[in-house]
Structures are given as C-alpha cells and as structure tokens.
Amino acid sequence: xxxxxxxxxxxxxxxxxxxxxxLWSAPGRVNLIGEHTDxxxxxxxxxxxDKRTTVAARARDDxxxxxxxxxxxxxxxxxxxxxxxxxxxxxAAYPLGVAWATSRAAAGGASGRAASxxxxxxLALTSDVPAGAGLSSSAAVECAVALALNDLWELGxxxxxxxxxxxLAENRVVGAPTGIMDQSxxxxxxxxxxxxxxxxxxxxxxxxxxxxxxxxxxxxIDTRTSHSHADSGYASRRRSCEDGARRLGVxxxxxxxxxxxxxxxxxxxxxxxxxxxxxxxENQRVLDTVAALRTSGAGAIGPFLNExxxxxxxxxxxxxxxxDLAVASAQELGAIGARMTGGGFGGAALALxxxxxxxxxxxxxxxxFARAGYTAPxxxxxTASEGARREL
Ligand code: ADP
Ligand code: MG
Numbered sequence: 001x002x003x004x005x006x007x008x009x010x011x012x013x014x015x016x017x018x019x020x021x022x023l024w025s026a027p028g029r030v031n032l033i034g035e036h037t038d039x040x041x042x043x044x045x046x047x048x049x050d051k052r053t054t055v056a057a058r059a060r061d062d063x064x065x066x067x068x069x070x071x072x073x074x075x076x077x078x079x080x081x082x083x084x085x086x087x088x089x090x091x092a093a094y095p096l097g098v099a100w101a102t103s104r105a106a107a108g109g110a111s112g113r114a115a116s117x118x119x120x121x122x123l124a125l126t127s128d129v130p131a132g133a134g135l136s137s138s139a140a141v142e143c144a145v146a147l148a149l150n151d152l153w154e155l156g157x158x159x160x161x162x163x164x165x166x167x168l169a170e171n172r173v174v175g176a177p178t179g180i181m182d183q184s185x186x187x188x189x190x191x192x193x194x195x196x197x198x199x200x201x202x203x204x205x206x207x208x209x210x211x212x213x214x215x216x217x218x219x220x221i222d223t224r225t226s227h228s229h230a231d232s233g234y235a236s237r238r239r240s241c242e243d244g245a246r247r248l249g250v251x252x253x254x255x256x257x258x259x260x261x262x263x264x265x266x267x268x269x270x271x272x273x274x275x276x277x278x279x280x281x282e283n284q285r286v287l288d289t290v291a292a293l294r295t296s297g298a299g300a301i302g303p304f305l306n307e308x309x310x311x312x313x314x315x316x317x318x319x320x321x322x323x324d325l326a327v328a329s330a331q332e333l334g335a336i337g338a339r340m341t342g343g344g345f346g347g348a349a350l351a352l353x354x355x356x357x358x359x360x361x362x363x364x365x366x367x368x369f370a371r372a373g374y375t376a377p378x379x380x381x382x383t384a385s386e387g388a389r390r391e392l
Contacts, residue, residue, distance in 0.1 A: 012056035020056035026143035026388035029185035038179025041200035041254035048189020053140035060120035097173030134342030139182035142166035189387035226346035305337030318344025
C-alpha cells in the first residue's frame with residue numbers, strides 16, 4: 001500500500017475503529033481552456049491532476065451515515081432517513097449531499113438498482129487537493145464519495161451519472177450553481193490526456209496532450225487570493241449569459257458562433273455583448289486548442305491560452321490584478337502560454353512551460369509578486385492524471 005492509502009486507512013481506523021471495506025480516490029482538476037462555457041452548453045477542456053482526495057469507507061448494518069475529514073475537526077452523523085438537502089451545512093454538505101443525491105438516483109433508477117441495498121456508511125476523507133485554490137477540491141470529494149457509494153451500494157451507475165450526482169449535490173445542497181465540468185474531469189481524466197467536454201450533448205472525449213513527449217508541463221500559480229464577491233460575480237455572469245441568449249433568440253449561447261458576433265453587437269448592450277463574445281470565442285478556442293494538439297502538438301496551443309486570458313480579463317471581467325500579473329510574468333519569462341483558470345475573482349493561473357524553463361518562470365513570478373507587494377503565490381507543477389478509481 002502506498003503512503004497516501006496507508007494514511008487514509010489509518011485515519012479511518014483512528015476515527016471509526018477497525019478497517020475500511022475499501023478505499024476510493026478522485027483527483028482535483030485544472031481547466032486548460034474553456035471558462036464559464038459549461039453552463040452555456042459549450043466546450044471545456046480540463047485535466048484531472050495529480051492531487052487526490054481519498055475516501056476510506058465501510059458499510060454499516062444500520063441507516064447511519066458518519067463522515068469525517070482530516071481537514072476539519074469532528075465527525076458528522078445523520079440518518080439516511082433524515083437526509084434533507086436543505087439542512088446540510090459546512091464541509092459535510094459535500095459528502096452528505098452526494099449521499100443524498102446518490103440515494104435519490106438509486107430510488108429513481110432503472111429496476112435492479114434496489115434502494116434496499118442502501119445502508120449506512122462510515123466515510124473518512126483525506127486529501128492533498130488544496131481547497132479554494134481553483135483546483136476543485138469540492139469535486140474531488142464528491143467524486144470519491146460517489147464512486148465509493150456506487151460500489152458499496154452496488155448501484156452500477158456509470159461515470160456520467162456519477163458526475164451528475166456530484167453536480168446535483170453541489171447545486172442543490174451546497175447551493176453553488178456550477179456546471180458539470182469539474183466532476184466530469186475528476187471522473188474521466190487519464191494520464192497525459194485532457195477531457196474535451198461538450199456540455200450540451202454531455203459527450204466527452206479524452207484527447208492526448210503529448211506534454212510528456214514534448215518536454216512541457218503545467219505550472220499552477222495559486223494567488224492565494226479570493227474575493228468576497230466571487231459567488232455573486234459568478235451568478236451575475238451566469239445571468240448575463242442567459243439574458244444574452246434570450247435576447248438573441250437562442251436556448252443557450254452554444255447555439256452561436258463567431259459569425260453571429262456582428263448581430264450580437266447590434267442587438268445587445270455593450271456589457272452583455274462582451275459577456276457573450278467571451279463565451280462564443282472561448283468555445284472556438286477550446287476547439288482550436290484540441291485541433292492544434294492533434295495536428296501540431298503542445299507547443300502550438302500557447303496563443304489560445306493567451307487569448308483566453310485577455311477575453312476573461314477584458315470581456316468577461318473576472319480576472320484580478322494578481323492573476324493578470326501571474327499571467328503577464330509567465331508570458332514575459334518565456335511560457336508557451338498562460339491564462340487565469342477557474343471561475344475567476346481570485347484563485348489560480350496556469351502556465352504551459354518547457355520543463356527546462358519551469359524553475360525560471362516560477363522564480364520570476366514569485367519575484368514579480370514580491371515587487372508588487374502581493375501575497376507570495378503558491379506555485380507548483382501539475383500533471384494530467386487518471387480519474388477517480390477504487391484503490392483497494
Ligand atoms: P474548490 O472546489 O475550488 O477547492 P470550493 O469552495 O468549491 O473550492 O470547495 C471547497 C470546500 O470543499 C471546502 O471549503 C470544504 O467545505 C470542501 N472540501 C474540500 N476538500 C475537502 C476535504 N478533504 N474534506 C472535507 N471537505 C472538503
Ligand atoms: Mg469547487
């Protein structure tokens with residue numbers, strides 16, 4: 001057993017006594033390109049990263065759910081019969097929200113998914129996914145727990161159903177109006193591959209990145225800043241997109257392409273137009289990135305990353321001075337491309353760098369932050385890794 005699994009298993013035993021029935025893990029994710037496109041039915045291209053949340057779990061012979069996390073004190077307990085999405089709060093809302101959504105999917109599912117197999121479970125979480133850094137530690141928790149419950153309750157749900165369960169937990173229980181990207185990445189990731197998501201059809205495709213062969217890699221620059229208006233900013237961007245789609249007579253912005261931009265400019269107010277333009281051009285950049293990877297290789301995708309950042313900075317207006325500095329510094333220091341990643345208003349930027357340049361780029365960004373008087377960023381490499389899996 002490797003060290004991480006050993007720790008997860010020991011943490012379970014310390015909290016609940018005895019050994020778990022099994023261990024499951026799911027990674028965080030970083031979005032290579034395609035931001036705020038998921039809830040517009042568009043394209044996104046995230047990767048699962050080499051940082052994971054592990055859940056050690058054991059079925060019980062009663063109806064109690066007990067959940068504990070090495071990141072938070074205490075054990076939270078609730079009966080499956082009193083699992084109410086409106087009353088779950090705090091960190092435990094994520095795993096217990098998944099339990100609620102999974103039991104709901106089981107009850108409503110096709111025959112053979114007997115709700116009678118649903119029993120109480122003890123769940124112990126350990127993780128090295130930093131929370132709130134834009135790497136979707138929440139999806140890592142949700143997907144690890146969903147996979148564990150799917151196995152322990154013998155539900156036979158497929159990974160796309162599990163992704164929807166995680167999303168439902170996040171939307172309904174946690175109250176975050178997020179799309180399907182994070183859970184899809186965490187469940188479907190593969191080594192040195194990205195996951196092309198079509199958030200309208202929900203079709204997914206794993207696409208070889210070829211980063212390893214090209215001698216390039218990704219640096220995450222976590223600015224360690226998050227703005228109090230992040231949630232309201234996300235919701236207001238979402239509303240602008242819905243508003244723009246309605247005024248342009250389409251069900252979602254996905255229905256529009258670059259050819260529709262002149263019409264959008266004529267029909268919309270300036271701000272809504274810029275929001276819409278970000279989504280339309282970002283969808284195109286995702287497709288261009290995937291095409292460039294296939295035809296020309298990793299070295300060719302830099303311009304799309306750089307343009308994506310400008311679009312988020314100027315059209316969608318979700319960047320911050322810290323994110324702009326991280327991106328500009330990375331570009332000046334020779335990165336192939338760089339952009340802010342995640343929902344915006346703080347969080348992390350991403351730089352694609354030649355492996356030989358990684359140290360120079362990281363050091364230069366850290367110095368630029370010090371000169372600007374900003375909080376020292378946390379800079380670390382990530383590699384595209386395998387999605388959620390049963391470990392033991
Ligand atoms: P992100 O997903 O970008 O990291 P979120 O705010 O969506 O940020 O999710 C972070 C929250 O997810 C944490 O505040 C906590 O409630 C929950 N969470 C993340 N990791 C863990 C963990 N290992 N154990 C328990 N809860 C976790
Ligand atoms: Mg999250």
